[in-house]
Amino acid sequence: MTINEIQEEIIEEFSAFDEWMDKYSYLIEIGNDLEGFKDEWRLEQNLIEGCQSKVWVHAELDGDKIIYSADSDAIITKGIIALLIRVLSGRTPDEILNTELTFVEEIGLKDHLSPTRSNGLLSMMKQMRLYAVAFKAKMG
């Protein structure tokens, strides 16, 4: 599937929720299920400190694809992280840099990514793109 197909898939899933409560309960569920962030990555340099919640991001190359791992101390933040990883992880730098992330707005979570929400998510998205730029340069 392409990045955009996965975005469509997520939008489709979220369209089933009539109530905000169901949406958040799903975010909590996938937030709880998000695994794979190793303790050795829990470093100051990987930490994005929002005023309200903390986010850690790690990225590494697997062949020509970037594998992202991330974590947060708040579950809703973590649920949104899980969605971002589902869309962006395992993709080439070019795929990541050439895609506009439209799904966040479509599923009604845009305000979580606004600069006034100090939950670290906006910085995390910027950080994910920066990794893509850096890996692209490294790969030549």
Place this chain on the structure above:
Amino acid sequence: MTINIEQIRNDFPILNEQVHGKPLVYFDNAATTHKPQVVIDAVSEVYQKYNSNIHRGVHHLSNVCTQAHENARLKVQEFINAKHSHEVIFTRGTTESINLIASSFGETFLNEGDEILVSQLEHHSNIVPWQLLEKRKGIKLRYIPINQDGELITDNLNELINDKTKLVSIAHISNALGTINPIKQIIDLAHSKDIPVLIDGAQAIQHVNVDVQALDCDFYVFSGHKLYAPTGIGVLYGKEEWLNKLEPYHGGGEMIKTVSFEGTTFNELPFKFEAGTPDFSGSVGLGAAIDYVQSIGLDNIAKYEHELLEYATEKLSNIPNIRFFGTAKEKTSVVSFLIGDIHPFDLGTMLDKMGIAVRTGHHCAQPLMQFFNIPGTIRASFAIYNTKEEIDKLCEGIERIAQLFG
């Protein structure tokens, strides 16, 4: 007198707003309070009827505006029972008032090795200005510790206030916990050693009667916006003898007597500390807010808010796995808590979806959060227009959310 809450709620137009399709339940009053219509009208009247720069004009509007601004100063003087109206300095708020003292007092009276004493439950605005002085002047910041209930431990006060101490700067009431500090005891002890005391009244002025002469504090500071007044106006009260001893904070118009390139002489109090065009619409709004609060009566407000506090504390304690922070015997209408290991951000985000506004996080009191070893709390803080029904909604909301977290 019993308070008619329905009538009071009608005074605050914002309470009719809906949030995410739900009626607004506003429990973030320790951050800022809403404004009654009389305050909004007073500010709007300034711009509609007599807006003009004050003090320097000879024309009619300037005189009317000056009078309104100075009348507000008299209202503040009477409200806090200051001896003179020129002991009331208008600032932008508590933070600016403390920075003014840190700068002006620090410049003249602080030298390397001197100590400033605060407490462990201060807001950052009563910590950071002194830390800047630590760097600039080599002074040392010390603090009065607290116990698990969030009360100051005053046993070693005699040692903490010593011959190196040059100023004690203490919150009247804690913003994060609501603890009412024994400021009279602290002021008296400090004065017995000739040490001046600044009281940060940001969380007190809207809840309890403040009489600066009875307290005998040397400085008392607060913000208008937590007292139902507009944002951007605040007060520094200082005893005349102290204010006369301090150097001006900002330079500019209004604060001078004569200016020449050879030298400048400064204006008298209070203008010496009010450089530039003051916020005269803010001061007029503050005056109107004081009138409003006095029309209800602070004693009545305190009594009603205490009722809300007791009701909320009791209702909330029925929620499984709740942990309260700040269980002082003497406290105002603030409840700070955590539910199990639910992150405050998650709970706050979901309460918002229910139209309930609470504050989450460290409440600009990180040293206090470090003491409790937590990232932050959920804080519900009540004002005169809140109701028990709203507290019920909060409790129901929390229980619904807690179920999702299992």
